[in-house]
Amino acid sequence: MSASPKPDLITVNVDGRDVAVPKGTNVIEAARLVGVDVPYYCYHPKLSISGNCRMCLVEIGMPAVDPATKAPIVDPGTGKQRINWIPRPQIGCATTASPGLHVRTNTAQIKECREGVMEFLLVNHPLDCPICDQAGECKLQEQATGYGRGYSRYIEAKNVKPKRTQLGPRVMLDDERCILCSRCIRFCKEVAKDDVLGFIDRGSYSTLTCYPGRQLTNNYSLNTVDICPVGALTSTDFRFKMRVWFLKQTDSIDPESSVGANTVVWSREGVVYRITPRRNDEVNDTWMADSGRELYKQNRAPDRLMVARVEGQDSTPAAALAAAADLLKPAAGAVAVVGSGRSSIEEQFVTRRMANALGAGAFLVGRSDPGDGLLISADRNPNVRGALVTGLVTNLPSERLTQLGEWIDEGKVRCVVSVGEDLLAAGLTEAQLARVAVVYLGTHANATSAIARIVVPTFTVLERTGSFVNQQFRLQKFFQAVPGPAGAIDDLTALTRLLSSVEGEYFPPEPAAIWPEMARAIDVLQGITFAGIPATGRLLDGSRWAGLPFPEGPGLHFQPAAKP
């Protein structure tokens, strides 16, 4: 990675305070840097500027210069350069900072402008906050409180528009609540590249809708719900399920591909209600795929493994792990470990140490599917690069465990530990599996768990803490949002316990406790502590693996290395 050139800084003045901002910054962002809040609805940092809501009106001025000599004109009263204020308020979103630009946001005129826009936005907006899903995270509510007059002068009948339009399978539209900011339209056009939304009719009767015969079906449709500043677009899935202020927010990572979109998991009392994107300007901006938001449903899926089993008998995780150790220890030298590209880097590190202790060959199952060029990459494992960094594997995994199959056929392997992988789906035959004892650690039932001698139910990504290395070799943390089921055990606990039982070293089952040893043993991780990884991740030096034929194509903020 070459260091990005330092952006040109220019000085602007916001409400009397000078602030240095990068060239090209708009007034809203410049004001944010000095802690001045310029309210807005239609502006979005990752979309084109529309300038339609008029909420971000500010006063703009430039230092006065003599037109002939270009010399500054000094105000004799203050001894400072005079400022020529533009009499009409200007929108902050479309005003780019230029050297010496002066901004006033706290004048009587601006207060009055904001009150006016707030009043206009509310005259035809239904005041149904008590039954609106957006309540609690509604910009209209917040800014009406912050900048509105607090009373209504409107006695006319409000406009009537469609209340329940299903725009697509996952997005519901209430047109009466829509404030016509056009964020959703711009998102579909500019980011999702699926230009399906638009307005029909005009004036205050303008109505958001899909183009005739089309639906909002793309895999990014729920981002429109996220960026809708009001309750017009709601998620069909989340709608009416829970008040947002009851929900706990936990930082997490979307595990559906090697992009590693940053997410927030919203839960209450151990139940996850929704997953939304978390802004990371280097990875996913403010977006994520709809498919990643559905993953919370796996937590409570009917096929979730809830009880440990040993030889077909129900057991406890502790007893099952003890039985597994008893099985594996004597077989040392004839064991294979099928690790997982879905495990955290900490779990992969322990898996590697366990394979070492058992003298076992380690495998990984590759998963690939065409990427979408945006936030889902061709590598559908979130952490193959973690497996490379930890040395769990030294090459890119194939989708078939052909080599392991041969070893079984040759009698070299008697026991197989599978971390969440369905060995049958990965190419082993039933006959091959019949010849080995399988220890299965996993979250959901599959053909392998059905025939495994020992089954240890484990946790999903929403129930664990750890870190993944994404396609950029960016190390990103995720945290446990909800506790796992009572009959299951955390992967890291299971693996560390198994490792110590087979006479490997002992690690406390906490990522933070494993990191000192990882940072010591793995050179590209040197100097890193778990707590020290920033919320937006930390880039690792992946140059050692640059020659590998990674499957990812170009995506948002990602360009694959040129193939030699």
Add this chain to the structure above:
Amino acid sequence: MPAPAQRRIIFRHIDEPGYTNDLACYVRHGGYATLRKAVTMAPAAIIDEVKKSGLRGRGGAGFGCGLKWTLVDRKSGKPIYLIVNADESEPGTFKDRYIIHQDPHQLIEGIMITCWANNVKQAYIYIRGEFPVGARILEKAIAEARAAGYVGPNVLGTPYGCEIYVHRGAGAYICGEETGLIESLEGKRPYPRIKPPYFPAVLGLYQCPTIVNNVETLCHVKYIVEVGGDEFAKIGTPNNTGTRILCVSGHVQKPGYYEFEVGKITLGQLLHEVCGGPLPGRKFKAVIPGGSSAKVLRFGETFTLKNKDGSARTLAVEDIPMDFDTMAACGTMGGSGGVIVMDDSVNMVEALANLNAFYAHESCGQCTPCREGSLWMKKITSRMVHGQARAEDGTLLKSVADQIAGRTVCAFGEACSWPTQSFVAKFGDEFKAYPETKQAAKPAGATDLV
């Protein structure tokens, strides 16, 4: 003082018996001689003549035509487009349609001269959807001019080529706003663009530098090249040069279109002498002098203006010259030249209800103040005329209008709030008394406006 005689330059042949809109008739009357002259001139020389002429745009804003051309980005390497704004949609305005219907080649000649002067290779005439006949006439005229070598490749045998296309709108007032027009021409909803950064002179049609001129303006360009900029500047009054077409409608004896030197005739002369005064038994009450969005003038009010030498003069409404600058100094505008006259049969609340209904219907809906404010004002005045007026409605109307003007993407904010602001300011008594006087006796024959 008696009114000056009309000076018909643009309307020279309008309503002339025997004058037809075909090419042969136009050429017989000396048509396209100016274009022949223009292609022998350097483009910069033509721009200079237009600057010298002091011509101001006739679409409504009165922006200097030469200055507009000077602002065009000629260094970008992108093509420069000319758009002819034939969307004539300001209520009270009916001048461009007569040029289009009766003298289309005059417009085409003006377009071609402008294109030559600005190195434009493609010009678009954006004509409003309500002018289907006009569009057909223009298309026929362009075909004729093309066949005769005035339009198309190798204009008049020169290497220079330029095409003119007619594009019909779909009947929206906002398409008269130049950036809304450009969006519409590009095939999108006519949402006016934010300025900055989208000034047409730099980022106009297809993000290329673009000149947008009114039909009448381009006809003046033709005349300027014909007689020279200095000669043109002698017509009219200083800074308000040339002639302009005044469209008088409403309660006068002889409504219609008249062409006068700018500023040489007063409003009083126009209404009393040229238009024959009020209808029998009526008195003038109010006049909107520049298209429906201009601020209304109340007969009887006076304006004190500063002269250049510092002294003051007082003008009655009748004394205001029909120009750009004095109109602006009196708090209204010459606008598009649409003079709407109202006599004492009109109740101003009902008249405003009519205007508000128009603007609420025409607001494009892009930005908040105009979208919500125009409809709110309409709902208030509509409620008032339907028997539920309140004494405080006038104050509320003005407050709503004040929240729109100056805060919108385009000038529609002013267009829709100026009528309300001026009606309430100047006829506040009628608004206050309306709850009581709604059923008061109206002059015989007066109709309900809403």
